[in-house]
Amino acid sequence: MGNRIITSKASSHLKLASRFPGKPLKHVLSAVNFLKDVKTRFPAEDYKQFLTILASLKHGRATARQVSKQLTVAMRGHLDLLAKFHKMMEMLSAPRR
Numbered sequence: 598m599g600n601r602i603i604t605s606k607a608s609s610h611l612k613l614a615s616r617f618p619g620k621p622l623k624h625v626l627s628a629v630n631f632l633k634d635v636k637t638r639f640p641a642e643d644y645k646q647f648l649t650i651l652a653s654l655k656h657g658r659a660t661a662r663q664v665s666k667q668l669t670v671a672m673r674g675h676l677d678l679l680a681k682f683h684k685m686m687e688m689l690s691a692p693r694r
Contacts, residue, residue, distance in 0.1 A: 624688040631681045638675065647671060661686065 617625050636644050650667045653659040659667075665686070672679045 620688075624685075627688060628685045631678075631685050634681065635672075635678060638678065643671070661690070 635647055639647065647668070650659075650664055650671065654661060654664040665683070668682055669679060672682070
């Protein structure tokens with residue numbers, strides 16, 4: 598039974614990592630954990646707004662600097678999450694060595 602759980606978890610991690618080609622799995626998992634932290638800390642509507650702001654970066658409607666400014670305002674009072682966000686952005690935007 599334990600092996601099936603481990604295999605299932607590894608499979609889901611590989612599927613997730615395939616959505617971010619060229620990025621190390623540990624960076625992708627750190628980003629996922631960050632999103633889970635935000636989701637548990639903020640009300641549903643604020644979390645949706647947070648995802649909308651991130652989507653604007655993904656779809657080219659905003660620059661990384663604009664998104665950073667918007668999230669700094671949205672996460673006011675949550676300096677730990679803001680620090681994690683900046684670290685996540687560094688990890689995901691850095692070229693793979």
